[in-house]
Amino acid sequence: LIIVLDFGAQYTQLIARRIRECHTYCEILPYDVPIETIKARNPVGLVFSGGPSSVYEAGAPRIDKAIYDLGLPILGICYGMQSMANDLGGVVSMATLKEFGKTRLDVLDPTVMFEGLNRDLICWMSHGDTVEAPPPGFTIAAATDNCPVAAMYDAERRFYAVQFHPEVVHTPWGTEIIRNFLEKVVETHGLWTMESFIEQQVQLVRDQVGENQVVCGLSGGIDSCTVAALVHKAIGSQLTCIFVNHGLLRKGEEDDVRRKFAAAFNINLIYVDAVERFVGKLAGVTDPERKRKIIGEEFVRVFEEESLKLTNAKFLAQGTLYPDVIESGTKSAAKIKTHHNVGGLPENMNLKLVEPLRYLFKDEVRAVAEELGLPSDMVWRQPFPGPGLAIRITGEVTMERLHLLRSADWVIIDEIKRAGLYRKVWQSFAVLIPTKSVGVMGDQRTYAYPIVLRAVTSEDAMTAEWARLPYEVLERISSRIVNEVPGVNRVVLDITSKPPATIEWE
Ligand code: XMP
DSSP states (O other): OOEEEEOOOTTTTHHHHHHHHOOOEEEETTTTTTTHHHHHHHHHHEEEEOOSTTTTTTTTOOOOOOGGGGOOEEEEEHHHHHHHHHHTOOOOOSSSSSSEEEEEEEEEEOOOGGTTTEEEEEEEEEESSEEEOOOOOOOOEETTTTEEEEEEEEETEEEESSOOOTSSSTTTTTHHHHIIIIIIIIOOOOOOHHHHHHHHHHHHHHHTTTOOOEEEEEEEHHHOOOOHHHHHHHHGEEEEEEEOOOOOOOTTTTHHHHHHHHHHOOOOOEEEEEHHHHHHHHHTOOHHHHHHHHHHHHHHHHHHHHHTTSSEEEEOOOOOOHHHHEEEEESSSSSOOTTTTTSSSSSSSSSEEEEETTOHHHHHHHHHHHHHHHOOHHHHHHOOTTGGGGBBBBOOOOHHHHHHHHHHHHHHHHHHHHHHHHHTTTEEEEEEEOEEEEEEETEEEEEEEEEEEEEEEOSSSSSEOOOOOOOHHHHHHHHHHHSTTTHHHEEOOOOOOBTTTSSSSO
16 A cells, blocks of 8 residues: 555646556545554555645645654655655755746656656656755755756655656656656555455455445446445345436436346346436425435435335445545535535435445546446446436426436437447536527527537546537537427537536536
């Protein structure tokens, strides 16, 4: 285990991803986590992330200096390097000239971190403060025109640090630098694979649930299907999946999911038709957060009711992923929206949670799913949010609006698939804004709803670009929706990335 101590950088998750790409397991903890917690986890190395502060600011994040005495190798990145320099007696100077963007890096010492790489590299810089002089015992390993200490190390104590960001794609050899640190300094052996992850989780699930029964909320998406497959591998028939039709599903989904699930697994499945119940609760509700809370709470209530019908059901398995955990756990991050499976859960819940994927990123879940042998259309299904179509209708959710949105959404998915783009885009779907505009059809005036086409590309949904769909595809989607969906007379395209927008509209 490598622990990444987070100083609040937007890139911290990327650091974790890169380390895991080197087949080394890592977790992110806040920089001020008690040293006892770190020791208890028994890591083999530490990484200090970047952060937005200056070491000179009052209240700048400071780690407990006892961390340096743990005898663990450390890699400091950006603020992490400045912090290390400052703590160990180096000189950090305040920003006079900020360095931002792609920068030429001169490797002065091609050992360890830079082993096997060119002496002349491109790196991504984003900093104000600069280390002017490294602490006693350190050697300068690289410099740029504006940064005399762009990398430094103390081989004896195994402290390494870089001013630039090896974790971003704009540092082309960045992963190699991280790998060098892991393999040559920490001496990890790249043993963390999806296979070993599955084995470990199977054991943990067995230990956690014992002889009890587990219910698993199944949506048909990759996360919940993977959780089901993993938990089933661990405890077999002690698992029952519950698929709730909340009336906010896409066209044909309730049958499709049941059919595919039955074909892929030999797992008990209970189907609950709760359409009236959910749509009833949503009547008159227009606030996005209230919609999310209502749906989150109702989900759990349905699971509880169903689990009461089983003997000894004490646990609820669900597909919470690492980004949900990090986002809801950081002190400084502003709350953007309540994901139904984290903040949307009611406080008084009778079931305990089983969340074997809570340390994985989406692409890792797909790898686990493939390893577990899930069919490829399950593995590569586009993500669909738990609150479903409710958060794709701004304003009130009604049966009529759901029907309309479902029909338009179906056209989009159909055309995206026909064009061979389904896997290339991260998500592609319809949004209904219930405001009307005038049109003309067959010489008649129409006054009807517009449909928004939203399609994005993304690596992990943390950031996203609007997808540059070919004009012909846009054309077909537009004309089919207007022709095939009564009540719609206009199609508009959402061309906003995330940030500043989010992927879903609510
Ligand atoms: P946003 O809209 O925040 O969405 O950019 C990021 C990703 O998360 C999905 N999403 C959800 N998934 N429960 C889920 O299971 C939710 O409450 C939820 N809200 C958003 C969204 O579809 C996108 O992939």
